Amino acid sequence: MFDPRDGYEAKAGLADRIAANYSAIEERVAAAGGRGRTRIVAVTKTHPAEVVWAALTAGLGDFGENYADELIAKAEALSGAELRWHMIGHIQSRTIKRLAPHVAVWHSVSRDKEMDILARLEVSARLLVQVDYTGAEGRNGVAPDRVPALVDHGRRLGLDVAGLMVVTPLIEAPGRARIFAATRELGESLGLGEFSMGMTDDFEWAVREGSTMVRIGRAIFGDRPAAQPAEAR
Numbered sequence: 001m002f003d004p005r006d007g008y009e010a011k012a013g014l015a016d017r018i019a020a021n022y023s024a025i026e027e028r029v030a031a032a033g034g035r036g037r038t039r040i041v042a043v044t045k046t047h048p049a050e051v052v053w054a055a056l057t058a059g060l061g062d063f064g065e066n067y068a069d070e071l072i073a074k075a076e077a078l079s080g081a082e083l084r085w086h087m088i089g090h091i092q093s094r095t096i097k098r099l100a101p102h103v104a105v106w107h108s109v110s111r112d113k114e115m116d117i118l119a120r121l122e123v124s125a126r127l128l129v130q131v132d133y134t135g136a137e138g139r140n141g142v143a144p145d146r147v148p149a150l151v152d153h154g155r156r157l158g159l160d161v162a163g164l165m166v167v168t169p170l171i172e173a174p175g176r177a178r179i180f181a182a183t184r185e186l187g188e189s190l191g192l193g194e195f196s197m198g199m200t201d202d203f204e205w206a207v208r209e210g211s212t213m214v215r216i217g218r219a220i221f222g223d224r225p226a227a228q229p230a231e232a233r
């Protein structure tokens with residue numbers, strides 16, 4: 001099994017680089033108006049547990065993963081560490097039970113069925129409903145007009161439905177800003193206060209529109225090694 005302390009001395013430079021990148025993001029979040037409101041979730045998908053360990057020593061505490069197996073493997077490798085795992089990718093029903101002991105925040109809930117399973121497992125984790133404005137095939141999330149019913153379903157099950165999450169399509173920034181604003185307005189109309197919005201390329205726009213959680217990968221850890229499947233968006 002992976003022992004994060006093995007060879008750690010050689011990785012000291014990594015923690016320093018992560019710390020520097022992270023504080024640059026913190027400054028940009030603050031400059032966009034997010035100080036005290038916007039939490040930074042460090043997206044570690046494709047990076048080994050060793051990188052998460054380096055990030056922990058650099059003072060980070062919130063980590064996001066897209067794939068169940070990867071999240072579980074890293075959570076087990078770092079069991080006992082002070083950190084929160086965020087599930088930010090497409091949720092497959094059959095993986096929920098194995099994920100549940102590790103996940104503090106589910107960002108990407110999109111179906112009644114996922115909520116039913118989470119309720120049966122009596123999870124105390126926070127849930128966000130993922131909204132999709134594009135309707136494009138292969139994208140995770142529910143259409144905005146179906147969000148109220150899904151939020152209501154979760155509340156009736158006694159789940160902690162805290163807010164909404166959105167991943168913008170690859171369009172120019174002003175278009176993304178409108179999507180962030182629409183997401184916040186939709187959530188506020190339902191009494192929700194958490195908004196998981198913004199990634200490396202658009203987080204400042206998201207913060208200006210009320211984001212409470214930005215999900216940042218490349219700006220903290222550099223480019224990811226492998227191409228991401230389309231599903232990741």
Ligand SMILES: *Cc1c(COP(=O)(O)O)cnc(C)c1O
Pocket residue numbers: 043045066088089167199200201215216217218219232233
């Ligand atoms: C990969 C991913 C991120 C992080 O993206 P970066 O561009 O590396 O900041 C955030 N949210 C989701 C849903 C992702 O899949």
